[in-house]
Amino acid sequence: MTTQLGGPAATRALPAQDKLTSPEKSDASVAARLVKITLLGLVVAIAIWAAFPLAENHAWIGLGILVATTAGLLYLYLTRRHIPAKYLAPGTLLLVAFQVFPVLYTASTAFTNYGDGHRGSEEEAVVAIQTASVTQVPGSVQYALSIATTGDPATGPLVFLITDPATKTTKAGDAKGLKKLDPADVTVGVTGKVTAADGYTVLTAGQASLRSKEITALAVPVDGGAIRSSGLSRAYEGKAGRLYDKGCDCIRDTTTGKVWKADRRTGSFVAADGERLAQGWKVGVGFANFTRVVTDPDISGPFLRTLVWNFVFAIGSTGGTFLLGMFVAVALHSQRVRGRNLYRVLLVLPYAMPAFAMLLVWRDMFNKDFGLINNFFGIGVDWLGQPMTARIAVLLVQLWLGYPYMFLVTTGALQAIPGELSEASRIDGAGPWQSFRRIVLPLLMVALTPLLISSFAFNFNNFNAIYLTTEGGPFQPDNPANGATDLLITYTYRLAFGGSGAQYGYAAAISIFIFLIVGTISAIAFRRTRAQEEVYA
Structure with a gap:
C-alpha cells in the first residue's frame, strides 16, 4: 500500500515536525x-x-x-x-x-604647508609668538601658583591654578587662556596657594618636579603678555616683547621696532630683509609641494636617484626571490628527489622567523669589524658604509627573506599543473628545458603574476627592510636627509619625522607620487595578466 505525498499520513506528520522545530526556530x-x-x-x-x-x-x-x-x-x-x-x-x-x-x-x-611651525591657525601662531617672547619686567604682577592637571598626574595636561594677590580671586590657566573659578569650588591655603579645586588634581611637589620642563615651557596667554611660572610655587605676568598689530597685520618688536608682515601665500610672518618667524600657520599652497620635487635642485637630484634605486630594489627583490624560489620548487618537484618534505621544511625556515629580528641579525652580520661575513671569509669589506656594497647587502637580505614565499606559492602552482602535459611533450620529443619553457613556465606565470605584482608593490614600499638594516644610509656629508639605500618611503618618513623638522605636506606629496607609480604599474601588469589568461585559457 502506498501513501501519496499529500495524503493523510503526510498531513498528520507535518504538525509533529512543526512541533519539534518551532521551539528551535523561536x-x-x-x-x-x-x-x-x-x-x-x-x-x-x-x-x-x-x-x-x-x-x-x-x-x-x-x-x-x-x-x-x-x-x-x-x-x-x-x-x-x-x-x-x-x-x-x-x-x-x-x-x-x-x-x-x-x-x-x-x-x-599634500596641498598644504602642514608641518613644524605650520600646524594651527594664524590666531594660534600669533599667541605662540607673543607668549614665546614674554619676559619679566619690573612691576610684573606676582601670583601664588599651584600646578594641577585634569588627567593623570604624570601625563595629563598641565594647568596653572593662580591666586590674584589684589582681588584674592582664583583662576585656572592653560595654553588657551585664563578661566575664573567659583570660590565655592576652591580651597585656598594660608599662603594663598590653591590646595584643592573641583575638576582638577593638584600635583605634589614631587610630581611637579618630575614635569619641571613642561611647567617652564607652559605660558598662559593674557592681554599684552602671558603668565609663566617662577619655580613651582610662584608665577608672574610678563610682557610680550613681540606684539601683533592688527592695523598692519604684522608682528612688531616692542624693543627694536622690527616688523614681520603676514605672508598669506606661505603662512608666515616675514620681515623686509627676508627673515621669517619660526611660528607660522597652515595654508593651502596648491601644487608647490609637487613642483618642488622637480624645480628645487637640492631635492630633484636626490629624489630621482632615490626613485631609480627604488625601482632597482623592488624589481631585484621580486625577481631574485621569484627565480630562486621557482628554481628550488622545480628541483624538489621531481619524484626522484628523496626526502622532499624534509627539504621543504628546512627551506621555509627563513619565512617562519620574525622578519624584524632577522633584519637586525643580518645588519650585525654585515658589520665591518665583528660581522660574521667578514670574519668567515677573512675580508674587511665595509658593507654598510659604501653605497654599492650597502645596496648589494640589502638585496641579499631580501633574497634570503623572500625566496621561501616564492618557493611555497610555486610549489602549489606546480602541483596544480596536470602531469599529462609534460608527459605529452616528452612523447612529442621535447626535452626537459623545452617542456619547462613552453608549457610549465607560461602556466606558472598565469597563476603567479598577480602574486608578483603584489610582491613588487610590497617591496616598493618595504620600509622595514631598509630602515632596520641600513636606516637608509650611507649618507653623503652634503645631504644627510637622503641616503644611498633610501627608498621613497624611508625618505618620506625622514622628511615627516626627521630631526630637522617635520614637513607633512611635502611628505604627503611624495606619498601621492608613490601611490600613482605603484597604481599605474599594477594596472598595466594586471591588464597583461588578463591577456595571458585569455591566451592560455
Missing part, C-alpha cells in the same frame, strides 16, 4: 534579535561617545556625517528591506574608514 529568532539589539546599542554608544569631542571642537561636518551614518545604520537594520545592503554596509564602512578616508586626508595634506 530560540534562534530570539538569539538573533538579542545580538542585533546589542550590536546596534554598541553602534549608538560609540556614536554618542564620538559626538561630544566633535561638538566641542566645532567639527560640524564630521558631526553631521556621524549622525547621518548612525541614522542610516539604524534604519537599515531595523527594517526588513534592503537585504543585500545589510551585508555590504559593514565592509563599506570599514573600506571608507581605513582606506578611502586616509587616502583623501593624505591627498588634502
Whole structure:
C-alpha cells in the first residue's frame, strides 16, 4: 500500500515536525534579535561617545556625517528591506574608514604647508609668538601658583591654578587662556596657594618636579603678555616683547621696532630683509609641494636617484626571490628527489622567523669589524658604509627573506599543473628545458603574476627592510636627509619625522607620487595578466 505525498499520513506528520522545530526556530529568532539589539546599542554608544569631542571642537561636518551614518545604520537594520545592503554596509564602512578616508586626508595634506611651525591657525601662531617672547619686567604682577592637571598626574595636561594677590580671586590657566573659578569650588591655603579645586588634581611637589620642563615651557596667554611660572610655587605676568598689530597685520618688536608682515601665500610672518618667524600657520599652497620635487635642485637630484634605486630594489627583490624560489620548487618537484618534505621544511625556515629580528641579525652580520661575513671569509669589506656594497647587502637580505614565499606559492602552482602535459611533450620529443619553457613556465606565470605584482608593490614600499638594516644610509656629508639605500618611503618618513623638522605636506606629496607609480604599474601588469589568461585559457 502506498501513501501519496499529500495524503493523510503526510498531513498528520507535518504538525509533529512543526512541533519539534518551532521551539528551535523561536530560540534562534530570539538569539538573533538579542545580538542585533546589542550590536546596534554598541553602534549608538560609540556614536554618542564620538559626538561630544566633535561638538566641542566645532567639527560640524564630521558631526553631521556621524549622525547621518548612525541614522542610516539604524534604519537599515531595523527594517526588513534592503537585504543585500545589510551585508555590504559593514565592509563599506570599514573600506571608507581605513582606506578611502586616509587616502583623501593624505591627498588634502599634500596641498598644504602642514608641518613644524605650520600646524594651527594664524590666531594660534600669533599667541605662540607673543607668549614665546614674554619676559619679566619690573612691576610684573606676582601670583601664588599651584600646578594641577585634569588627567593623570604624570601625563595629563598641565594647568596653572593662580591666586590674584589684589582681588584674592582664583583662576585656572592653560595654553588657551585664563578661566575664573567659583570660590565655592576652591580651597585656598594660608599662603594663598590653591590646595584643592573641583575638576582638577593638584600635583605634589614631587610630581611637579618630575614635569619641571613642561611647567617652564607652559605660558598662559593674557592681554599684552602671558603668565609663566617662577619655580613651582610662584608665577608672574610678563610682557610680550613681540606684539601683533592688527592695523598692519604684522608682528612688531616692542624693543627694536622690527616688523614681520603676514605672508598669506606661505603662512608666515616675514620681515623686509627676508627673515621669517619660526611660528607660522597652515595654508593651502596648491601644487608647490609637487613642483618642488622637480624645480628645487637640492631635492630633484636626490629624489630621482632615490626613485631609480627604488625601482632597482623592488624589481631585484621580486625577481631574485621569484627565480630562486621557482628554481628550488622545480628541483624538489621531481619524484626522484628523496626526502622532499624534509627539504621543504628546512627551506621555509627563513619565512617562519620574525622578519624584524632577522633584519637586525643580518645588519650585525654585515658589520665591518665583528660581522660574521667578514670574519668567515677573512675580508674587511665595509658593507654598510659604501653605497654599492650597502645596496648589494640589502638585496641579499631580501633574497634570503623572500625566496621561501616564492618557493611555497610555486610549489602549489606546480602541483596544480596536470602531469599529462609534460608527459605529452616528452612523447612529442621535447626535452626537459623545452617542456619547462613552453608549457610549465607560461602556466606558472598565469597563476603567479598577480602574486608578483603584489610582491613588487610590497617591496616598493618595504620600509622595514631598509630602515632596520641600513636606516637608509650611507649618507653623503652634503645631504644627510637622503641616503644611498633610501627608498621613497624611508625618505618620506625622514622628511615627516626627521630631526630637522617635520614637513607633512611635502611628505604627503611624495606619498601621492608613490601611490600613482605603484597604481599605474599594477594596472598595466594586471591588464597583461588578463591577456595571458585569455591566451592560455
